[in-house]
Amino acid sequence: MVKVPRIRANRYSLMTLEWPRESEPLAHWLKAQREKAPLLMDEIAIVLKPAPEHQPEEIRSAVEALDRLDIGLMGLTGSSQHRVVAHDLGLAWLSSNHGWIESQLSHETVASQSLETALIMEGPIRSGVQIYAKDRDLIVIGQVSQGAEIMADGHVHVYGRCRGRVAAGVGGQVSAEIFCLTFEPELVSLAGTYCGSDQIPEELWSARVRVGLDETSQKLTFGLMG
Amino acid sequence: MATVVTVTSGKGGVGKTTSSAAIAAGLAQAGHRTVVIDFDVGLRNLDLIMGVERRVVFDFVSVISGEATLNQALIQDKRLENLSILAASQTKDKDALTEAGVGQILDELAELGFEYIVCDSPAGIERGATMALHFADHAVIVTNPEVSSVRDSDRILGILQSKSKRAKEGGKVHEHLLITRYDPVRVENGEMLSKEDVCDILAVKLIGVIPESKAVLRASNTGVPVILDKDSDAGLAYSDSVARFLGEDRPMQFVIPRKQGLLSRILGGGD
Ligand SMILES: Nc1ncnc2c1ncn2[C@@H]1O[C@H](COP(=O)(O)OP(=O)(O)OP(=O)(O)O)[C@@H](O)[C@H]1O
Ligand SMILES: [Mg+2]
Numbered sequence: 089m090v091k092v093p094r095i096r097a098n099r100y101s102l103m104t105l106e107w108p109r110e111s112e113p114l115a116h117w118l119k120a121q122r123e124k125a126p127l128l129m130d131e132i133a134i135v136l137k138p139a140p141e142h143q144p145e146e147i148r149s150a151v152e153a154l155d156r157l158d159i160g161l162m163g164l165t166g167s168s169q170h171r172v173v174a175h176d177l178g179l180a181w182l183s184s185n186h187g188w189i190e191s192q193l194s195h196e197t198v199a200s201q202s203l204e205t206a207l208i209m210e211g212p213i214r215s216g217v218q219i220y221a222k223d224r225d226l227i228v229i230g231q232v233s234q235g236a237e238i239m240a241d242g243h244v245h246v247y248g249r250c251r252g253r254v255a256a257g258v259g260g261q262v263s264a265e266i267f268c269l270t271f272e273p274e275l276v277s278l279a280g281t282y283c284g285s286d287q288i289p290e291e292l293w294s295a296r297v298r299v300g301l302d303e304t305s306q307k308l309t310f311g312l313m314g
Numbered sequence: 315m316a317t318v319v320t321v322t323s324g325k326g327g328v329g330k331t332t333s334s335a336a337i338a339a340g341l342a343q344a345g346h347r348t349v350v351i352d353f354d355v356g357l358r359n360l361d362l363i364m365g366v367e368r369r370v371v372f373d374f375v376s377v378i379s380g381e382a383t384l385n386q387a388l389i390q391d392k393r394l395e396n397l398s399i400l401a402a403s404q405t406k407d408k409d410a411l412t413e414a415g416v417g418q419i420l421d422e423l424a425e426l427g428f429e430y431i432v433c434d435s436p437a438g439i440e441r442g443a444t445m446a447l448h449f450a451d452h453a454v455i456v457t458n459p460e461v462s463s464v465r466d467s468d469r470i471l472g473i474l475q476s477k478s479k480r481a482k483e484g485g486k487v488h489e490h491l492l493i494t495r496y497d498p499v500r501v502e503n504g505e506m507l508s509k510e511d512v513c514d515i516l517a518v519k520l521i522g523v524i525p526e527s528k529a530v531l532r533a534s535n536t537g538v539p540v541i542l543d544k545d546s547d548a549g550l551a552y553s554d555s556v557a558r559f560l561g562e563d564r565p566m567q568f569v570i571p572r573k574q575g576l577l578s579r580i581l582g583g584g585d
Binding site for chain 1: 465468469471472473475476515516517
C-alpha cells in the first residue's frame with residue numbers, strides 16, 4: 089500500500105510565559121524557577137507573551153535568553169504589533185484567540201485521544217528518582233521521599249506520605265489535581281502554577297489534602313479530604 | 315547458591331567498613347561460610363579493620379585481571395575458620411571493576427561453597443559503589459542519625475531498586491536498615507535524629523542500632539572486628555543486628571540514655 093502524507097489537526101499543550109513590562113529580568117526569573125523545579129521546565133514548549141509596551145529590542149534579548157537557557161520557545165503571542173518582531177526573529181506568531189495550528193485547519197478533524205489508564209507505581213519513590221506519567225494520571229502506592237519528583241499530565245494521587253515534588257497537569261492541563269493521603273510536599277505544581285512548602289497552610293500539613301487550580305486567580309486551592 | 319549482602323550508604327565515613335567486618339564475622343560465627351570483599355578500590359580499609367593488612371599479596375582486582383587465582387587472593391581469617399577476606403587494591407584503577415569480571419568472581423566464590431558474600435561498598439555512587447550494588451541480593455543500608463546521611467541513603471535505595479540486577483530482572487533487593495554512631499543522649503537533646511525519625515523517613519526495616527562507642531576505634535586499631543569484643547556495647551549491638559538479619563527477634567539495646575550517662579560523660583569514663 090502506498091502511504092501518503094496527510095495533514096491532521098491536533099491540539100498541543102503550550103505553556104504561555106506572561107511577561108509584564110515592569111518585571112525582574114526574564115533570564116534571572118527563569119533561572120530561579122528552574123532551580124526551584126528543574127524538571128517542570130524541561131521538555132516544555134513555551135509561547136512568550138510580552139506586554140504591549142515591550143520594545144522589539146527587549147523582546148529580541150529575551151528570546152536569546154530563553155535560547156541560552158535551553159527553553160523550547162515555539163513562538164510569540166500577545167498584542168498584534170509584536171507580529172512583525174516574531175517574523176523578524178523567525179518565530180511563529182500565535183494569535184491570541186486561536187492556536188496557530190487550529191487557525192489554519194478546520195476543527196472537525198480533531199483526533200480523539202485514545203484513553204490510557206493511570207500509571208501505577210509502588211513506593212517508596214526515593215530521593216533522586218523522577219517519574220513522569222505522560223498523557224495520563226499517576227498513582228503512587230506508598231511514600232514519596234523528599235528529593236523525589238513525580239509528575240503527570242493528568243492527576244496525581246499519592247496513597248502514602250508525600251514529601252517530594254509533585255506536579256500535575258504538566259502539559260498545561262488546568263483541570264488536573266493532586267491528591268495526597270499525608271501531605272508534606274517540598275513543592276506542588278498544577279499546570280505550571282506552583283507553591284513551595286513554606287506557602288502551604290499550616291493546618292494542612294500531614295493531612296489528607298486535595299490541591300486544585302483556580303483559573304481566574306491563577307492560584308492553587310487546598311482542601312481537606314474527608 | 316550464595317547470598318550477596320552489600321553494605322552501602324551513599325555518604326562517606328558512616329561506618330560501612332566497620333559494619334561489613336562485623337556482619338561478615340557475625341555470619342561466620344553463626345556457622346555460615348562467609349567471604350567479605352572490599353570494593354573500595356584505591357583506598358583499602360577493610361584489611362586493616364580485619365587485621366590482615368600484612369597478609370595481602372593479591373587482591374580483588376588482580377583476580378579480575380587474571381594476575382592471580384581466587385584461591386591465591388583469598389585470605390583465611392585466623393580467628394574464624396568460616397571467614398575469608400578478599401582485599402582491595404590500593405594502586406589499581408577503579409575501571410578494572412567490570413560487570414563481567416565481578417560477576418564471574420561472585421560465581422566462583424559461590425562454587426567454592428561460600429554461603430554469604432559480604433560486599434563493603436565505597437561511598438558515593440561511582441563505579442565501585444554501583445558494582446557492589448549491582449549484584450546485591452540483600453542490602454544493608456548504613457545510616458548515621460543525621461539528615462544528610464539519611465537523605466543519601468534514600469538516594470542509594472532509589473538506585474538499588476532501579477539499577478541493580480535483581481531490579482532489572484523484575485525482582486527486588488531485600489533492604490535492611492542499620493543505624494550507626496547512635497548517641498541516645500544527643501537524640502534526647504534533639505541534636506540527632508531518633509531511630510524512629512530515621513525509620514519514618516526511609517521506610518525500611520531496621521535490623522540494628524549501633525551506639526557511638528570507643529570500642530570501635532579500639533577494635534580497628536587492633537585489627538579485630540568489633541563484634542568479637544563481647545564486652546563492648548557496639549560489639550553486642552552488632553551481634554544482635556546479625557541475629558536479626560538471620561531472622562531472630564531481639565530487643566534493641568543501647569537506644570535509651572543510661573541513667574548515669576551525664577556524670578560518666580563529664581568524668582570521661584565508659585564507652
Ligand atoms: N559506632 C561507632 N562509634 C564510634 N566510631 C565509629 C562507629 N562506627 C564507625 N566509627 C568510626 O567512623 C569512622 C568511619 O568508619 P568506617 O571506615 O567504617 O566508615 P565507612 O562508611 O566505611 O567510610 P568510607 O565511606 O570512607 O568507606 C572510623 O574512624 C570508625 O572508627
Ligand atoms: Mg569504607
